[in-house]
Amino acid sequence: MNSFTFTQAPGVAAAVREHAAHEGAAYLGGGTNLVDLMKENVARPAHLIGLKHLPLAAIESTPDGGLRLGALATNADTAYHPEVEKRYPLLAQAILAGASPQLRNMATNGGNLLQRTRCYYFYDLATPCNKREPGSGCSAIGGYNRVCGILGTSESCIATHPSDMCVALAALEAVVRVSGPNGERTIEFADFHRLPGDTPERDNNLQKGELITALDLPANGFSQRFSYLKLRDRSSYAFALVSVAAALELDGNTITAARLALGGVAHKPWRDPEAEALLIGQPATADTFGRAAARALAGARGYGPNTFKIELARRAVVRALRQATEMTPAPDDNAFQNSNP
Amino acid sequence: MSQTIARPPDIHLGTDYIGRPTSRVDGPAKVTGAAKYAAEFNVPGRYYGVVVSSPVTKGKITKIHSAPVLALPGVVQVFSHENAPALASLDKSYKDDGALGGSPFRPLHAPRILFSQQPVALVVAETFELARYAAFILKIDYEAEPHATDLETQRDAGFEPGKGKFGFQPPPAPRGNAKQAYEQAPHRHEAEYTHLAQHSNPMETFATTVEWLGDGNKLNIYDKTQGAHNVQRYITKVFGLSKDEARVVSKYTGGGFGGGLRPQYQVFMAVLAALELKHSVRVSLTRQQMFSLGHRPHTLQYLRLAADDHGALQSVRHAALAETSQFENFTEDVVSWSGLLYQCENVKLDYRLARIDANSPIDMRAPGAATGSFALECAMDELAYKAGVDPLAFRLLNYAERDQNENKPFSSKKLRECYHQGAAKFGWENRNPAPRSTREGPLLVGYGMATGCWHASQQKAAAKARLTADGRLTVSSASNDIGTGTYTIMTQIAAQTLGLPLEAVTFVLGDTSLPEAPLQGGSWTAASVGTAVKNTCDELAKKLLGLAQKMDDSPLAGVGFEDVQFVDGQIRRNDDITQSVVIRDVLQASGEEKLEVESGATPDTAKQLPYSMHSHNAVFVEVKVDEDLGTVHVTRVVNAVAAGRILNPKTARSQVLGSVVWGIGMALMEESVMDHRIGRYMNHNFAEYHIPVMADIHDIDVVLVEEEDDIVNPLGVKGIGEVGLLGVAAAVANAVYHATGKRVRDLPVSIDKLL
Helix, strand or coil, rough: CCCEEEEECCHHHHHHHHHHHCEEEECCCCCCHHHHHCCCCCCCEEEEEEEECCCCEEECCCCCCCCEECHHHHHHHHHHHHHHHHHHHHHHHHCCCCCCHHHHHHHHHHHHHCCCCCHHHHHHHCCCEECCCCCCCCCCCCCCCCCCCCCCCCCCCCCCHHHHHHHHHHHHHEEEEEEEEEEEEEEEHCCCCCCCCCCCCEHHHHHHHCCEEEECCCCCCCCEEEEEEEEECCCCCCCCCEEEEEEEECCCCEEEEEEEECCEECCEEEEEEEHHHHCCCCCCCCHHHHHHHHHHCCCCCCCCCCCCCHHHHHHHHHHHHHHHHCCCHHHHHHHHHHCCC | CCCCCCCCCCCCCCCCCCCCCCCCHHHHHHHHCCCCCHHCCCCCCEEEEEEECCCCCEEEEEEECHHHHHHHCEEEEEEEECCCCCCCCCHHCCCCCCCHHHHHCCCCCCCCCCCCCCCCEEECCCCHHHHHHHHCCCEEEEECCCCCCCCCHHHCCCCCCCCCCCCCCCCCCCCCHEEEEHHHCCEEEEEEEHHHHHHHHCCCEEEEECCCCCCCCEEEEECCCCHHHHHHHHHHHHHHCCCEEEEEEECCCCCCCHHHHHCHHHHHHHHHHHHCCCCEEEEEEEEHHHHHCCCEEEEEEEEEEEEECCEEEEEEEEEHHHCCCCCEECCCCCHHHHHHECCCCCCEEEEEEECCCCCCCCCCCCCCHHHHHHHHHHHHHHHHHHCCCCHHHHHHECCCCCCCCCCCCCCCHHHHHHHHHHHHHCCCCHHCEEECCCCCCCCEEEEEEEEEEEEECCCCCCEEEEECCCEEEEECCCCCCCCCCHHHHHHHHHHHCCCCCCEEEEEEEECCCCCCCCCCCCCCHHHHHHHHHHHHHHHHHHHHHHHHHCCCCCCCCCCHHHEEEEEEEEEEEECCCCEEEHHHHHHHHHCCCCCEEEEECCCCCCCCCCEEEEEEEEEEEEEEECCCCCCEEEEEEEEECCCCCCCCCCHHHHHHHHHHHHHHHHHCCCEEECCCCCCECCCCCCCCCCCCHHHCCCEEEEEECCCCCCCCCCCCCCCCCHHHHCCHHHHHHHHHHHCCCCCCCEECHHHHCCC
16 A cells, blocks of 8 residues: 555535645545555555545435435445435345445445446556556456456457446436536536546546536436346355346336446446337337347457356346336345245 | 254253254354454564565566665565575475475575465565555566466376375276276266366465564464464474474464465564564465465366166276476375265276466365365266266165275265255255256256265374363363364363363363374364363373372272263262262362373274275255356255264354355355466455355255264264365256256356356
8 A cells, every 4th residue: 555645625625625736636435445446556546535524425305306316425325215215226226236235334426436447457466457557458358357348348448347336327317416626517427437448547537636426316217117137156245247227117018218227348337229229119028128138239249258248248138128027026036035044 | 954963952961062062162252352363463563574476477586676665764674585594405394294295385485486476575564554565666577487377288298196295195096997897888978077276265364473582582473374383393494493482373263274284475474574583573465365375276077987777887987187386296185086985896096287387286175075076976967867867866876885995894984874864854856857847937946966075084182181179171282273163172072071061171272382283174183182182181080080089988989980970070980970079179189289181192093994984975955047147046955964973063063054155155156267378366356256145045954964983083073174065066066957957067157157
């Protein structure tokens, strides 16, 4: 771990000013990812700005019928908030599919967006990684890339964004509110994270010194038909190999609105408007779901150890859409919930 | 969950503790944090050492740029091959009790790099944070050379290792003609079974705190190990210290699983730094560095079996090729089980090693057997299907009544009872044998079973017992409790032997100032240390009887040791239990402050030699598979184990539960995956090296099958720390086949392999 200085910011404006005043500054939320990265010597901030005194932990309704999630509300408090449970159960489900209770108790909503990839090579300083050391090369391409991306990858990086929460936020079309040296602005969720391109060191479109203050959820939470399906190497406390957030509205058996986002497959939560469009006006059947899934994975590319993700993701999309339609719990949850001794 | 126990727990049995479910005597210390582990001895003023690991897999160090690091205030020293003192020069000085054939790795000895993450330097500083920072910025120049780390590319480079490691026997000579019998048999199966390296990763990472006591070179070495004396011998030989100078203490061990059978490099480094700096030093490894230690080796196994039309096994061929390092031959018994578990006249077994540029493997829970039984038991399942016989019936049909490898009878073998009791509890008879025949909603349901077998062995051990006038008994032996329950069962044995309440008995272990015990491994501690404790307490009891007989008007006057019993705090005559003496009164009447005996036990080899001594188990598993998504849940496990006398059904059951969890991890998750371009395990952390979490574990039912054995040792115990793991991975893979019709022969059975 680098030597670093630390201050506890009293407010948003002070935090932003503090950031601008220090080269190599970083905001510290729950610290569940940043502190880890510092211990691994992957992140080396010279100055940390503690955020815990900032008044950003509230979760409250907005005038347009939506819900504002404070950036410093913990993942746990968000997932178990009655308004989230009632109006945005897809989000609650996605949050609870991630990490462990201990981590969710510490992790903040803003920090969740900013967690960094779990690509093996990013974490291992003995190996080149363009995301960690721009220009050094991508070890994952041609290497052990089981966890890496199949969509939107580039020659310089095939890392994925590891969040579950963000997959639901993408599907729900949340808006990210930020405050920075140039004042406040909002960023559509789809525009928040970036594809790696030739600048994989940049995970998102925040400008230097910008601080996430809140996430705004639109009024429609798709609370009637939704599913968050996460596939991983064990039943809990593992990052997604593939995850799918699916949300539908039906008129009879005809799909009138559809949202589909994939996790574990790309540098950002992956949405494909064309795949969603293929669902609209169609009957909620396996054929329809299959067509949308095929479209969503049409541009996918495997890199060897991760090639199975293409087929897995296709099947996961079909399953998630079916679960959303039928509002049946995932068979895993259903079959095993009473099995524990 | 249920358990079969020798005696129901609700009957008051006084001080007859052996066989009674007994909670861990060290439990409160563990859950309150009073139990101190190696890195928790906060000796005053200690320095912290952080190990620097090589990013290079093969090559040499050309320069270590220590100066900028040493310039940091608070950094004390950077140790490397450049400045390490001259130590013992011969390989034999570095050979510990668990050493392998070959030349042991010497940390900080030479610029040569033999494996990725090899320790190359130790940065010592006044604080841990500073040491870690300094280790990060320490610049080291390397000259890398091409490496080879993939066993797959070394298939033709295998060699027969011969002997080497203590206890290892090369496979038995072939019997009959396996090739001919195979070719003539109507039902045949051949396949390759594989798994990559696995790292045992006990929760407590390896760590050592060395307390510098001055007075010459006196050290207290608090080490994470499975053998305090082993570490002491190594340290004294390597550093030229006397035993008096190097006391090794290991009171609590947060999991061992074999990793602590050899002194690991952190103890070498901590001692080196303490001696050089004349200062207390602590060195702890990171989780990532745990992947630089030994591991269950990547192994390729070829199985070829044949049966006749009645399902009788006609031919067994089992050949294994396993990785070892460039400098040592790691050997384990992978294939002999295939000549032992089933009756067969035509058997050919081979075991070969091939060198790769990785650290030497090390024993990992049920070493060899976990690997070999996975392959054998999957192959038996496959052949059972080809022969059209139920997998359980197939095993019963080919039941070995005799050890054909050694041509000896078994000292005891209740495997048949394991099969019957396990199958009954599991409901095996409800199984429709056809693959893909059972569905539950969208899930495919599969039943699988498998068998395991492990050595029942006893090693030489010593113990000391001291009874004080207050009626308290302290028994000690430098054994270890790696979570197995050693503290508890030794307390039970001692308490019962002397007829004292558990609360009056303390067992002390993990300290080289105590009588020597063997390495805590091989499932032999209960047999070895248990017998030593029993003998020692018996001798103390005899002395006590002598004193009791000298008491005024002693009701025990003139009776022999066989004619009395030590029960409920009294010595009583067998012929009239009302004629008794209270034990606490004996010492007080004698005027002695304490009564002390040091004794031990050695195996009765004359008695044991004519017999083959093994524990056995039968595992039955239910899986539910979501075929579309490739997910597998192990929803039910019944593990029936025959392991001789069960000293403590509660801790024994915990051992088997832990084994099943381990086996589920082995079946579905565990693998250390190398990037062979780099020669490095890439998932070297707990986020990406998966072991089961609570949500992966469902019903586990342990059946402890009654088994009497007066050959193995006077206590009749066989040990239970390893046998429970055997068969689990195979049973899961077999159940997955039954559910899906797919055979996965390379572990783990992960999502991608079932799509």
